[in-house]
Amino acid sequence: MTDLEHTSDSALVPKDWTYAPAPEARDIVTLAERYGHFVGGEWIDAAETYTTISPATEEPLAEVGQATPAEVEQAVTAARAAFDDGWSSVSPSERAKYLFRIARVLQERAREFAVLESLNGGKPIKESRDVDLPLAAAHFFYYAGWADKLEYAFPNQRPRPIGVAGQIIPWNFPLLMLAWKIAPALAAGNTVVLKPAETTPLTALLFCDVLRQAELPPGVVNIVTGDGSTGAAIVTAGGVDKIAFTGSTEVGKAIQRELAGTGKKLTLELGGKAANIIFDDAALDQAVEGIVNGIYFNQGHVCCAGSRLLVQESIYEPVVDKLKRRLATLRVGDPLDKNSDVGAINSKQQLEKIRELVAAGEEEGAEIYQAPCRLPEKGYWFAPTVFTNVAQSYRIAQEEIFGPVLSILTFRTPDEAVEKANNTPYGLSAGVWTEKGSRILWMAERLRAGVVWANTYNRFDPSSPFGGYKESGFGREGGRHGLEPYLQLDESEAFGG
């Protein structure tokens, strides 16, 4: 545990203070051996299944369904029936109360969901407990309040639901992304068919039990699990009026092509390569926390991650020194340990992608630094990494790595910072660190990004609209604006198609 040694002052200074394991109890979660799909308020048996695992240990957790096109069709039909048959005529205030119920149940069962999220997805329990779950419940709470107030959000527009929404979500914030999708869709009066990501189906499946406890009418929310082929079936299903997709830019483009000419509404929330910009008058230690939070939060599996650090040259050395020292205090390990800061990489596939890009970085001439940490034998792990000596043209400065890898570049003036920050096909987010208010606003005005964080990073709130410019997607989630994609309005064009 700890050894003490005598120093010249004859004071006992410990060589090391190791924290004992502090595991969150796993038995709060009860897993079934096998899950089907949740369609029309009931569990239907899945014709085909696959195994979902814990990425931290590679241990199998459950068999879940690999939805066939026929099963997808069944879900869409159920959603359509629920919409035509009742949900759209449930009074808005009653709709609101269902959503409030869902929010409250999620709050009650938050710990159970947080443990399952960390187990299935790999993120530290500290994050699922303190960020994912509270925000997911808050999203339902926030949108519940809009359900019977739509005419104030869209005056003179006769806001009406669209019908059936097909929703495809990623593996980085499984339950939170589910909340971001389902809450506004239901508040607006739609019904949904949602597919969680292939590697993280379990919290979505457990969510169906929340729906049971909230007594949500059958067919309003339908959940089918599966891989990309299931997603494709949802996109092309005839009975779906709107598609909402969060995931890679590559797949987003494919969906946009697929829907071209069909008249179906579409929103996309895709990748990013955000610049996190540090000026020389920034509050330094806090800026370093912001850098760390920007890229190592959730192992960097964040579309809006601050993956490019743009540091003003005059402050380069202190920032990099502090950053490297700070990296050494990051605890990488068991996601269920309450002291873990960085968890497991979500899948073997993602780990390989990270390794490939990091190797490319080294080959292209960047200098790599990795905090010393002991990584577990089993499971998918990657040490927090920093690249210096990075040129804009390197792959690690251009492509989204989606891992705990930071590329550091420098700039001299605000104009140069803006230029470099915007020099990317992406435009999801950006960070600005300076104590000067006017500069924050000046930079915010010029950064071509849907979310600008000043003197903070990775802050989310259901009332705050989120979404990208350019190839980071279109449409906004959160806030009053997050309702628009789920409504028919009198005088507006359908966004995106």
Added chain:
Amino acid sequence: MARLPVKKTYKLFIGGAFPRSESGRTYEAEGQNVARASRKDARDAVRAARAAFPKWAAMTAYNRGQVLYRTAEMVEARTAEFAELCSGRDEVERSVDRVVWYAGWADKFAQVIGSSNPVAGPYFNFTVPEPTGVVATLAPDEPPLLGLVTRIAPALTGGNAVVVVASETHPLAAIELAEALATSDVPGGVVNILTGHREELAPWLAAHMDVNAIDLAGADGSAPDLERAAADNVKRVVRGRADAQSPWEIAAFVELKTVWHPVGR
């Protein structure tokens, strides 16, 4: 032999506690002895509201919304009791739904009432609503529960603390509401409920220099005198209706603050 019920004592609700009137007086309403508040009770209530206001206003809007939703939970749970003290179950359900409606505005009305303003110059300019402070509310006589809830919910949603003069003829619903509030996570002092003679209490609240707004919903004939007294510290005078539901009801109890900041390198 029939069991003898333990009868309830109807007291005031001030600072989260249930004191009797400092004057020791009661009056009879709806067949019960009900505390008859004095001007000193009104003074104490305003003090409690003023003390509780900063904490309530500083909570996140989301948090306030959740507290108001829980108030609805507590009222819903007491539907049977409330139904006996007003026109019936229907009124109780409408009251619960109204509280839920306003709870849902807490973290949204700033997005509808506030704005970012495109001024003609290199400045960032935004307008935000802020609670006005302590609101004195004269609750309407009818409907006994719905009217009271209709008047206080928007003020609370806006972040204010309130001092209510309950309906003189139908005070019991107000006291039952106080009991529901006391179990609902609303911080003590955010809502204070005085029962008694409206004509005795209202002028003291209308003239009170530390009350920021007065809602004259239950004022009937005496409104002009109260409005005159309110002018002494330029109170916001709200002529509330007993059955209104709109975000502009919230707006009546907020101030608007506009902030400028230059935009430059």
Added chain:
Amino acid sequence: MAQAPVLPRGFELPLEPRLPRIGSVDAVALEERAASLAKRSIKRDSKVFALELAVRMIDLTTLEGQDTPGKVAALASKAIRPDPANADIPSVAAVCVYPNLVPTAVARVQGSGVKVASVATAFPSGQSPLESKLDEVRWVVEQGADEVDMVIDRGAFLSGRYAKVYDEIVRVKEAAGDAHLKVILEVSELGTYDNVRRASLLAMAAGADFIKTSTGKLPGAATLPVTLCMLEAIRDVYEETGRKVGMKPAGGIRQAKQSVQYLVQLHETLGVEWLTPDLYRIGASSLLNDVLMQLRKERTGAYQSGDYFTLD
């Protein structure tokens, strides 16, 4: 060890690379970081380690107008042997008393290894002429105090007379001779974390051996964020100059759980080298018994009662 650098008056650009810039502190981010560190779950043997370390770092304090030799004698006994039922519990670092009680304290801790710290310089207000403050310092040192806890002149600081604050610390350090000097910033009077950082750097530049949060006489006193702010200033001075200055949060730390949180913060900001009473003290009185109760709970598995621990 490098000389403490001279701080250029009012000038904030880093003129030489070896001078920590004053800069700013973002309050929201600082408080978040402090809160995040406070969430560490320290269990079992790592918890016992922290608790035992906390005991060894306590400056057991009594600073009351009503202090008597009898009170201080009892305090000294407790300081030497905190838990009469358990000889394995080490002594605390020091006792901390008012000047008049120094002779009693010195006599009572003689030979035990426990140090005597005396407050001085018109504690707690600091609102007296410099010469009288220096006389006080010289007197307590003569009486045998090992450590002097001084207060800065907050009136001078808040009215921008930083040079006066600086000069006073330099003179007090001189007057203290071999005794080591803790400089109390009285953070709850400084208003902002920016000021706390500025005062910390100033005190260290003037020769402080330790910087300390509070006199304990005002509500507020030590908090995790303000202590973190000061640790970051200490870290900057260490990185720039190689000089290690100690930290002492004081006031408001009553629960064992808090002491563990303070040590986690220390560990993850400055590293293992600072996990020693030579570089970290906790100014407290009732904390000691709570730590003893937690230690006994870890050993026996049962929650404890205050009845089983002596008050002094």
